[in-house]
Amino acid sequence: MTEAIPTIYKGLAGVVVDTTAISKVVPETNSLTYRGYAVQDLAVHCNFEQVAYLLWHSELPSVQQLELFVQRERAQRRADRSLLSLVTKMPDTCHPMDVVRTAISYLGAEDAAEEDNSASANLSKALRMTAVLPTIVAADHRRRHGLDPIAPHSHLGFAENFLYMCFGSVPEPEIVKAFEVSLILYAEHSFNASTFAARVVTSTLSDIYSAVTAAIGALKGPLHGGANEAVMRDMLEIDDPERAEQWLQNVLAAKNKVMGFGHRVYKNGDSRVPTMNAAFRDVAGVTGGDKWVRMYDILERTMHDATGIKPNLDFPTGPAYFLMGFDIDVFTPIFVMSRITGWTAHIIEQGASNALIRPLSQYSGVPQRAVVA
Ligand SMILES: CC(=O)SCCNC(=O)CCNC(=O)[C@H](O)C(C)(C)COP(=O)(O)OP(=O)(O)OC[C@H]1O[C@@H](n2cnc3c(N)ncnc32)[C@H](O)[C@@H]1OP(=O)(O)O
Numbered sequence: 001m002t003e004a005i006p007t008i009y010k011g012l013a014g015v016v017v018d019t020t021a022i023s024k025v026v027p028e029t030n031s032l033t034y035r036g037y038a039v040q041d042l043a044v045h046c047n048f049e050q051v052a053y054l055l056w057h058s059e060l061p062s063v064q065q066l067e068l069f070v071q072r073e074r075a076q077r078r079a080d081r082s083l084l085s086l087v088t089k090m091p092d093t094c095h096p097m098d099v100v101r102t103a104i105s106y107l108g109a110e111d112a113a114e115e116d117n118s119a120s121a122n123l124s125k126a127l128r129m130t131a132v133l134p135t136i137v138a139a140d141h142r143r144r145h146g147l148d149p150i151a152p153h154s155h156l157g158f159a160e161n162f163l164y165m166c167f168g169s170v171p172e173p174e175i176v177k178a179f180e181v182s183l184i185l186y187a188e189h190s191f192n193a194s195t196f197a198a199r200v201v202t203s204t205l206s207d208i209y210s211a212v213t214a215a216i217g218a219l220k221g222p223l224h225g226g227a228n229e230a231v232m233r234d235m236l237e238i239d240d241p242e243r244a245e246q247w248l249q250n251v252l253a254a255k256n257k258v259m260g261f262g263h264r265v266y267k268n269g270d271s272r273v274p275t276m277n278a279a280f281r282d283v284a285g286v287t288g289g290d291k292w293v294r295m296y297d298i299l300e301r302t303m304h305d306a307t308g309i310k311p312n313l314d315f316p317t318g319p320a321y322f323l324m325g326f327d328i329d330v331f332t333p334i335f336v337m338s339r340i341t342g343w344t345a346h347i348i349e350q351g352a353s354n355a356l357i358r359p360l361s362q363y364s365g366v367p368q369r370a371v372v373a
Pocket residue numbers: 011222223224225227256257258259260261262263264265309312313314
């Protein structure tokens with residue numbers, strides 16, 4: 001009797017695996033909401049701390065709630081000596097994502113309550129990880145330039161403080177705003193690969209640090225968060241906007257992917273791109289980045305004419321972060337600094353209504369056979 005072959009959903013494309021109340025992606029209208037609020041509106045009216053609070057607590061904070069939350073976040077920014085020395089012991093040649101992944105793992109190892117998976121414990125751990133990660137990323141960024149770390153500044157907001165810890169001063173307001181907007185846009189995106197990885201780990205009743213570590217591993221890949229770095233490497237390779245059209249045609253002719261384009265869910269444009277594109281142009285305006293804007297426009301137009309495929313969020317963030325002065329391999333760690341809020345909201349949601357995530361597979365190997373001694 002021949003076995004019936006089940007329908008296989010390669011890459012889980014189109015499969016709905018669970019419900020979520022955290023964010024809603026509507027590809028038909030290119031829209032994205034966090035807890036019911038349009039992400040574009042959040043980017044205009046809120047700072048990153050308010051959005052983190054919203055993702056974790058389901059509502060935007062009142063003035064008093066925000067004050068308390070900000071105080072708690074600022075109080076936990078410092079990395080202790082052992083954590084900072086761990087950063088300095090990492091090989092100079094490793095990718096900063098390796099440092100971030102190792103640092104989160106270390107935070108789990110030093111947490112005596114690592115196994116406490118209650119929602120209240122996980123909310124505290126989420127805040128601690130979110131508060132301290134920028135300190136780690138900035139310290140690692142500076143050590144690669146032979147510079148000492150700068151301690152966090154308790155009077156600066158989350159976005160400003162990170163820029164200050166990286167560069168030693170707070171840049172122009174346009175740059176701070178564009179950076180803050182990028183953090184808000186990167187914070188959450190339903191069941192993307194890294195969030196799903198976090199939910200899979202959580203579904204085994206493992207701890208939040210293990211789930212975040214797995215998510216960092218998933219985000220690192222160039223088909224996901226790693227694309228923001230790949231975009232800028234490509235742009236540097238192109239160098240001259242006049243060469244952009246031919247470069248893109250060559251990539252397509254070689255049947256390679258153009259980084260920063262396409263999306264599993266959005267087929268008609270990424271809801272976040274118009275907001276980030278405007279922020280990128282603001283940054284280019286104050287940093288003299290016109291060349292990258294022209295290149296962006298040519299690549300976008302050529303790709304659209306050739307394939308109909310539109311940019312995703314990583315396309316404008318790549319050159320925006322470059323113009324802000326970040327090394328290219330810090331782009332995905334910055335994505336982690338933001339997405340950790342979405343991941344941890346999902347970890348808490350998964351824990352509240354858990355079912356072990358364990359799909360089936362269709363065996364395609366050799367038929368059963370006898371072992372010959
Ligand atoms: C924040 C984020 O994670 S956003 C995503 C960041 N990733 C990137 O920018 C990497 C480049 N993009 C891609 O690889 C893809 O668009 C993905 C992985 C993001 C989504 O892809 P999927 O939904 O799996 O679609 P898939 O890769 O099968 O593409 C469908 C078709 O469009 C083509 N296509 C999709 N994206 C691209 C691209 N960036 N460049 C060239 N062709 C593309 C594919 O070649 C494929 O063509 P075919 O049907 O002729 O074989």
